[in-house]
Protein backbone atom coordinates (compact mmCIF):
# COMPACT_ATOMS: atom_id res chain seq x y z
CA UNK A 1 0.00 0.00 0.00
CA UNK A 2 1.34 3.39 -1.02
CA UNK A 3 -0.09 5.05 2.12
CA UNK A 4 2.52 3.42 4.31
CA UNK A 5 5.52 3.87 2.04
CA UNK A 6 8.52 5.17 4.03
CA UNK A 7 11.47 4.54 1.72
CA UNK A 8 12.21 7.97 0.21
CA UNK A 9 15.78 7.76 1.56
CA UNK A 10 16.14 4.85 -0.85
CA UNK A 11 13.61 5.11 -3.70
CA UNK A 12 11.04 7.89 -4.02
CA UNK A 13 7.62 7.46 -5.62
CA UNK A 14 5.03 9.96 -6.78
CA UNK A 15 1.46 9.49 -8.00
CA UNK A 16 1.60 8.21 -11.57
CA UNK A 17 5.26 7.14 -11.49
CA UNK A 18 4.65 3.68 -12.95
CA UNK A 19 2.46 4.98 -15.78
CA UNK A 20 4.90 7.78 -16.60
CA UNK A 21 7.81 5.35 -16.70
CA UNK A 22 5.92 2.87 -18.87
CA UNK A 23 4.94 5.61 -21.33
CA UNK A 24 8.43 7.08 -21.49
CA UNK A 25 10.22 3.77 -21.87
CA UNK A 26 7.67 2.78 -24.50
CA UNK A 27 8.38 5.98 -26.41
CA UNK A 28 12.10 5.30 -26.11
CA UNK A 29 11.63 1.78 -27.45
CA UNK A 30 9.65 3.11 -30.42
CA UNK A 31 12.34 5.66 -31.29
CA UNK A 32 15.30 3.40 -30.67
CA UNK A 33 13.75 0.47 -32.51
CA UNK A 34 12.79 2.47 -35.59
CA UNK A 35 14.71 1.93 -38.82
CA UNK A 36 15.43 5.61 -39.41
CA UNK A 37 17.88 8.28 -38.30
CA UNK A 38 15.67 10.02 -35.72
CA UNK A 39 17.32 8.61 -32.58
CA UNK A 40 19.77 11.26 -31.41
CA UNK A 41 17.44 14.16 -32.19
CA UNK A 42 15.01 12.54 -29.76
CA UNK A 43 17.49 11.42 -27.09
CA UNK A 44 19.89 14.34 -26.73
CA UNK A 45 17.32 17.10 -26.11
CA UNK A 46 15.74 14.95 -23.41
CA UNK A 47 19.09 14.45 -21.72
CA UNK A 48 19.54 18.23 -21.91
CA UNK A 49 16.09 18.73 -20.38
CA UNK A 50 17.04 16.39 -17.52
CA UNK A 51 20.17 18.47 -16.90
CA UNK A 52 18.15 21.69 -17.01
CA UNK A 53 15.66 20.34 -14.48
CA UNK A 54 18.52 19.56 -12.13
CA UNK A 55 20.06 22.98 -12.75
CA UNK A 56 16.80 24.57 -11.64
CA UNK A 57 16.62 22.46 -8.48
CA UNK A 58 20.11 23.43 -7.33
CA UNK A 59 20.25 26.87 -9.00
CA UNK A 60 23.30 25.94 -11.06
CA UNK A 61 24.35 28.11 -13.99
CA UNK A 62 24.16 26.86 -17.56
CA UNK A 63 27.15 24.74 -18.50
CA UNK A 64 27.87 23.61 -14.92
CA UNK A 65 25.88 20.35 -14.65
CA UNK A 66 26.30 17.03 -16.43
CA UNK A 67 25.22 13.44 -16.00
CA UNK A 68 27.00 10.66 -14.14
CA UNK A 69 25.93 7.12 -13.48
CA UNK A 70 25.80 7.66 -9.73
CA UNK A 71 27.26 9.71 -6.89
CA UNK A 72 30.41 7.63 -6.51
CA UNK A 73 31.21 8.03 -10.18
CA UNK A 74 30.61 11.78 -10.00
CA UNK A 75 33.09 12.07 -7.12
CA UNK A 76 35.60 10.08 -9.17
CA UNK A 77 35.06 12.37 -12.16
CA UNK A 78 35.95 15.51 -10.22
CA UNK A 79 38.80 14.06 -8.12
CA UNK A 80 40.60 12.73 -11.18
CA UNK A 81 40.10 16.01 -13.04
CA UNK A 82 41.63 18.39 -10.51
CA UNK A 83 45.20 19.58 -11.08
CA UNK A 84 47.32 16.83 -9.42
CA UNK A 85 49.42 19.37 -7.49
CA UNK A 86 46.29 20.56 -5.74
CA UNK A 87 45.82 17.22 -4.00
CA UNK A 88 49.33 15.74 -3.74
CA UNK A 89 50.81 15.82 -0.23
CA UNK A 90 47.67 17.38 1.25
CA UNK A 91 44.56 16.16 3.06
CA UNK A 92 41.09 15.33 1.80
CA UNK A 93 38.63 15.70 4.66
CA UNK A 94 35.48 13.64 5.09
CA UNK A 95 33.24 12.71 8.03
CA UNK A 96 32.85 9.17 9.33
CA UNK A 97 29.10 9.37 8.67
CA UNK A 98 29.60 10.02 4.95
CA UNK A 99 28.08 7.66 2.42
CA UNK A 100 30.47 4.67 2.63
CA UNK A 101 30.76 4.32 -1.15
CA UNK A 102 32.49 7.71 -1.38
CA UNK A 103 34.86 6.62 1.38
CA UNK A 104 35.68 3.38 -0.42
CA UNK A 105 36.50 5.37 -3.54
CA UNK A 106 38.64 7.99 -1.81
CA UNK A 107 40.57 5.40 0.23
CA UNK A 108 41.75 3.89 -3.04
CA UNK A 109 42.25 7.15 -4.92
CA UNK A 110 44.58 8.54 -2.25
CA UNK A 111 47.18 5.94 -3.21
CA UNK A 112 47.44 7.20 -6.77
CA UNK A 113 46.68 10.87 -6.31
CA UNK A 114 48.97 11.20 -3.29
CA UNK A 115 46.59 12.81 -0.79
CA UNK A 116 45.80 11.58 2.70
CA UNK A 117 42.17 10.82 3.39
CA UNK A 118 41.36 12.19 6.84
CA UNK A 119 38.10 10.90 8.33
CA UNK A 120 36.61 12.96 11.15
CA UNK A 121 35.45 10.35 13.67
CA UNK A 122 32.22 9.98 15.60
CA UNK A 123 32.39 10.83 19.27
CA UNK A 124 32.08 7.90 21.66
CA UNK A 125 28.54 6.53 21.34
CA UNK A 126 27.45 9.28 18.90
CA UNK A 127 25.45 8.58 15.74
CA UNK A 128 26.63 11.53 13.63
CA UNK A 129 29.80 13.62 13.32
CA UNK A 130 29.52 17.01 15.05
CA UNK A 131 30.12 20.07 12.84
CA UNK A 132 32.42 21.39 15.55
CA UNK A 133 34.69 18.34 15.23
CA UNK A 134 34.76 18.71 11.45
CA UNK A 135 35.64 22.40 11.72
CA UNK A 136 38.40 21.74 14.26
CA UNK A 137 40.05 19.31 11.91
CA UNK A 138 39.76 21.58 8.83
CA UNK A 139 43.06 23.41 8.44
CA UNK A 140 44.71 25.16 5.48
CA UNK A 141 46.38 21.89 4.42
CA UNK A 142 42.97 20.46 3.48
CA UNK A 143 42.96 20.42 -0.32
CA UNK A 144 39.38 19.28 -0.57
CA UNK A 145 36.49 18.57 1.78
CA UNK A 146 33.59 16.34 0.82
CA UNK A 147 30.59 17.33 2.94
CA UNK A 148 27.57 15.09 3.32
CA UNK A 149 24.63 17.48 3.59
CA UNK A 150 22.25 14.94 5.14
CA UNK A 151 23.47 11.63 6.54
CA UNK A 152 21.94 8.40 5.20
CA UNK A 153 22.15 6.67 8.58
CA UNK A 154 20.78 9.37 10.91
CA UNK A 155 19.31 12.06 8.62
CA UNK A 156 21.49 14.55 10.56
CA UNK A 157 21.95 17.74 8.52
CA UNK A 158 25.18 19.71 8.71
CA UNK A 159 25.34 23.48 9.13
CA UNK A 160 26.37 24.00 5.52
CA UNK A 161 26.82 27.81 5.59
CA UNK A 162 29.12 27.64 8.62
CA UNK A 163 31.20 24.81 7.17
CA UNK A 164 31.50 26.42 3.75
CA UNK A 165 32.48 29.77 5.26
CA UNK A 166 35.27 28.04 7.18
CA UNK A 167 36.37 26.05 4.14
CA UNK A 168 36.65 29.24 2.11
CA UNK A 169 39.01 30.69 4.72
CA UNK A 170 41.09 27.50 4.46
CA UNK A 171 41.24 27.77 0.65
CA UNK A 172 39.91 24.23 0.13
CA UNK A 173 37.87 22.86 -2.74
CA UNK A 174 34.44 22.25 -1.21
CA UNK A 175 32.16 19.53 -2.53
CA UNK A 176 28.75 18.50 -1.21
CA UNK A 177 26.90 15.22 -1.48
CA UNK A 178 23.26 16.35 -1.41
CA UNK A 179 21.70 12.96 -2.18
CA UNK A 180 19.62 12.65 1.01
CA UNK A 181 18.17 16.15 0.78
CA UNK A 182 17.86 17.01 -2.89
CA UNK A 183 14.27 17.45 -3.99
CA UNK A 184 13.02 17.80 -0.42
CA UNK A 185 15.05 20.61 1.15
CA UNK A 186 15.94 23.73 -0.83
CA UNK A 187 19.55 23.75 -2.00
CA UNK A 188 21.44 26.45 -3.88
CA UNK A 189 24.96 25.89 -5.24
CA UNK A 190 25.49 29.66 -5.06
CA UNK A 191 24.37 30.25 -1.46
CA UNK A 192 26.64 29.32 0.08
CA UNK A 193 28.80 28.96 -3.03
CA UNK A 194 30.23 25.45 -3.29
CA UNK A 195 32.77 24.13 -5.79
CA UNK A 196 31.07 20.91 -6.73
CA UNK A 197 27.88 19.05 -5.99
CA UNK A 198 27.00 15.40 -6.44
CA UNK A 199 23.65 13.69 -6.24
CA UNK A 200 21.35 11.25 -7.92
CA UNK A 201 17.71 11.17 -8.99
CA UNK A 202 16.14 8.11 -7.46
CA UNK A 203 15.44 9.27 -3.91
CA UNK A 204 13.34 12.35 -3.08
CA UNK A 205 13.36 13.30 -6.78
CA UNK A 206 11.58 10.00 -7.56
CA UNK A 207 13.63 9.24 -10.70
CA UNK A 208 15.47 6.05 -11.66
CA UNK A 209 18.87 4.55 -10.89
CA UNK A 210 21.72 5.52 -13.21
CA UNK A 211 20.66 9.18 -13.25
CA UNK A 212 23.35 10.87 -11.18
CA UNK A 213 24.64 14.38 -11.69
CA UNK A 214 27.84 16.31 -11.24
CA UNK A 215 27.83 20.08 -10.80
CA UNK A 216 31.13 21.95 -10.94
CA UNK A 217 31.38 25.71 -10.37
CA UNK A 218 32.47 27.44 -13.60
CA UNK A 219 35.51 28.96 -11.85
CA UNK A 220 36.75 25.45 -11.03
CA UNK A 221 35.87 23.90 -14.39
CA UNK A 222 38.58 25.97 -16.03
CA UNK A 223 41.22 24.23 -13.86
CA UNK A 224 39.91 20.72 -14.48
CA UNK A 225 41.35 18.29 -16.98
CA UNK A 226 39.14 15.20 -16.69
CA UNK A 227 41.06 11.96 -16.98
CA UNK A 228 38.10 10.10 -18.45
CA UNK A 229 37.73 12.07 -21.63
CA UNK A 230 36.57 11.35 -25.12
CA UNK A 231 34.85 12.78 -28.16
CA UNK A 232 32.00 14.26 -26.11
CA UNK A 233 34.50 16.21 -23.92
CA UNK A 234 35.17 18.50 -26.86
CA UNK A 235 33.34 21.66 -27.91
CA UNK A 236 32.61 19.78 -31.13
CA UNK A 237 32.34 16.01 -30.61
CA UNK A 238 32.74 15.56 -34.35
CA UNK A 239 36.28 16.81 -34.32
CA UNK A 240 37.99 13.52 -34.98
CA UNK A 241 41.46 14.93 -35.63
CA UNK A 242 43.77 12.85 -33.42
CA UNK A 243 46.19 15.72 -32.88
CA UNK A 244 43.61 18.42 -32.12
CA UNK A 245 41.73 17.24 -29.02
CA UNK A 246 40.38 20.16 -27.05
CA UNK A 247 38.36 20.31 -23.82
CA UNK A 248 35.01 22.09 -24.01
CA UNK A 249 35.10 25.34 -21.99
CA UNK A 250 32.23 24.24 -19.76
CA UNK A 251 31.02 21.13 -17.94
CA UNK A 252 30.88 19.19 -21.21
CA UNK A 253 34.60 18.52 -20.71
CA UNK A 254 33.48 15.99 -18.05
CA UNK A 255 31.60 13.96 -20.65
CA UNK A 256 33.52 11.24 -22.43
CA UNK A 257 32.04 8.70 -24.83
CA UNK A 258 28.47 8.52 -26.10
CA UNK A 259 26.26 9.69 -23.22
CA UNK A 260 24.02 6.95 -21.81
CA UNK A 261 20.88 9.13 -21.91
CA UNK A 262 18.48 6.30 -20.99
CA UNK A 263 18.45 6.93 -17.22
CA UNK A 264 18.09 10.67 -17.77
CA UNK A 265 15.17 10.08 -20.14
CA UNK A 266 13.52 7.63 -17.75
CA UNK A 267 13.91 10.12 -14.87
CA UNK A 268 12.67 13.14 -16.80
CA UNK A 269 8.93 12.59 -16.10
CA UNK A 270 9.71 12.50 -12.36
CA UNK A 271 11.69 15.72 -12.63
CA UNK A 272 8.91 17.31 -14.68
CA UNK A 273 6.40 16.21 -12.04
CA UNK A 274 8.61 17.63 -9.27
CA UNK A 275 9.01 20.94 -11.12
CA UNK A 276 5.23 21.34 -11.22
CA UNK A 277 4.79 20.84 -7.46
CA UNK A 278 4.68 23.31 -4.62
CA UNK A 279 8.06 22.52 -3.04
CA UNK A 280 7.11 24.20 0.22
CA UNK A 281 4.08 21.92 0.46
CA UNK A 282 6.19 18.80 -0.17
CA UNK A 283 8.47 19.82 2.67
CA UNK A 284 5.59 20.74 4.99
CA UNK A 285 4.00 17.34 4.31
CA UNK A 286 7.25 15.65 5.31
CA UNK A 287 7.72 17.87 8.35
CA UNK A 288 4.28 17.12 9.75
CA UNK A 289 4.74 13.39 9.35
CA UNK A 290 8.30 13.20 10.66
CA UNK A 291 7.24 15.30 13.68
CA UNK A 292 4.48 12.78 14.39
CA UNK A 293 6.95 9.89 14.13
CA UNK A 294 9.37 11.62 16.50
CA UNK A 295 6.57 12.19 19.00
CA UNK A 296 5.57 8.52 18.69
CA UNK A 297 9.16 7.41 19.28
CA UNK A 298 9.04 9.27 22.58
CA UNK A 299 5.70 7.70 23.52
CA UNK A 300 6.98 4.24 22.63
CA UNK A 301 10.32 4.89 24.35
CA UNK A 302 12.25 4.08 21.18
CA UNK A 303 15.66 5.62 20.81
CA UNK A 304 15.65 8.46 18.23
CA UNK A 305 18.90 8.49 16.20
CA UNK A 306 17.89 11.54 14.18
CA UNK A 307 18.42 15.05 15.60
CA UNK A 308 15.11 16.40 16.82
CA UNK A 309 15.26 20.08 15.72
CA UNK A 310 13.85 20.47 12.22
CA UNK A 311 16.76 22.58 11.04
CA UNK A 312 19.20 19.85 11.97
CA UNK A 313 17.62 17.02 10.04
CA UNK A 314 16.69 15.81 6.57
CA UNK A 315 13.48 13.98 5.71
CA UNK A 316 13.94 10.73 7.60
CA UNK A 317 13.38 9.45 11.10
CA UNK A 318 15.82 6.79 12.25
CA UNK A 319 15.06 4.75 15.36
CA UNK A 320 17.38 2.43 17.25
CA UNK A 321 15.37 -0.65 18.17
CA UNK A 322 15.99 -3.01 21.07
CA UNK A 323 16.92 -5.79 18.61
CA UNK A 324 17.79 -6.24 14.92
CA UNK A 325 15.71 -3.97 12.69
CA UNK A 326 15.43 -6.62 9.95
CA UNK A 327 12.90 -8.66 11.96
CA UNK A 328 10.70 -5.63 12.56
CA UNK A 329 11.03 -4.49 8.94
CA UNK A 330 9.84 -7.95 7.83
CA UNK A 331 6.79 -7.86 10.13
CA UNK A 332 5.90 -4.37 8.98
CA UNK A 333 6.30 -5.48 5.37
CA UNK A 334 3.78 -8.28 6.00
CA UNK A 335 1.36 -5.56 7.09
CA UNK A 336 1.97 -3.51 3.94
CA UNK A 337 4.29 -0.98 5.62
CA UNK A 338 7.57 -0.28 3.79
CA UNK A 339 10.62 0.66 5.89
CA UNK A 340 14.18 -0.60 5.98
CA UNK A 341 16.91 -1.15 8.50
CA UNK A 342 20.64 -1.03 9.12
CA UNK A 343 21.68 -3.16 12.10
CA UNK A 344 19.42 -2.08 14.96
CA UNK A 345 18.37 1.12 13.21
CA UNK A 346 15.01 1.32 11.43
CA UNK A 347 14.72 4.03 8.76
CA UNK A 348 11.41 5.71 7.93
CA UNK A 349 11.12 8.50 5.37
CA UNK A 350 7.61 9.76 4.61
CA UNK A 351 7.16 11.39 1.22
CA UNK A 352 4.38 12.63 -1.02
CA UNK A 353 2.44 9.36 -1.17
CA UNK A 354 2.71 8.66 2.56
CA UNK A 355 -0.55 9.52 4.32
CA UNK A 356 -1.54 10.19 7.91
CA UNK A 357 -3.16 6.76 7.95
CA UNK A 358 0.14 5.29 6.79
CA UNK A 359 1.96 7.06 9.61
CA UNK A 360 -0.63 5.78 12.10
CA UNK A 361 -0.18 2.25 10.72
CA UNK A 362 3.61 2.48 11.16
CA UNK A 363 3.26 3.75 14.73
CA UNK A 364 0.83 0.95 15.58
CA UNK A 365 3.19 -1.56 13.95
CA UNK A 366 6.14 -0.26 15.95
CA UNK A 367 4.08 -0.49 19.14
CA UNK A 368 3.36 -4.15 18.35
CA UNK A 369 6.74 -5.28 17.06
CA UNK A 370 9.52 -2.94 18.09
CA UNK A 371 9.29 -2.47 21.82
CA UNK A 372 11.73 -4.26 24.14
Ligand SMILES: Cc1ncc(COP(=O)(O)O)c(C=O)c1O
Pocket residue numbers: 009010069070071072073098099101148150151152177178179180200212
Ligand atom coordinates in the same frame (compact mmCIF):
# COMPACT_ATOMS: atom_id res chain seq x y z
C1 LIG B 1 24.36 10.48 1.20
C2 LIG B 1 24.34 9.52 0.04
N1 LIG B 1 25.24 9.65 -0.95
C3 LIG B 1 25.26 8.83 -2.00
C4 LIG B 1 24.34 7.80 -2.12
C5 LIG B 1 24.33 6.92 -3.33
O1 LIG B 1 25.60 6.81 -3.91
P1 LIG B 1 25.69 6.09 -5.32
O2 LIG B 1 24.81 6.85 -6.26
O3 LIG B 1 27.12 6.15 -5.69
O4 LIG B 1 25.21 4.68 -5.11
C6 LIG B 1 23.38 7.62 -1.12
C7 LIG B 1 22.40 6.51 -1.21
O5 LIG B 1 21.79 6.12 -0.27
C8 LIG B 1 23.39 8.51 -0.02
O6 LIG B 1 22.49 8.37 0.96
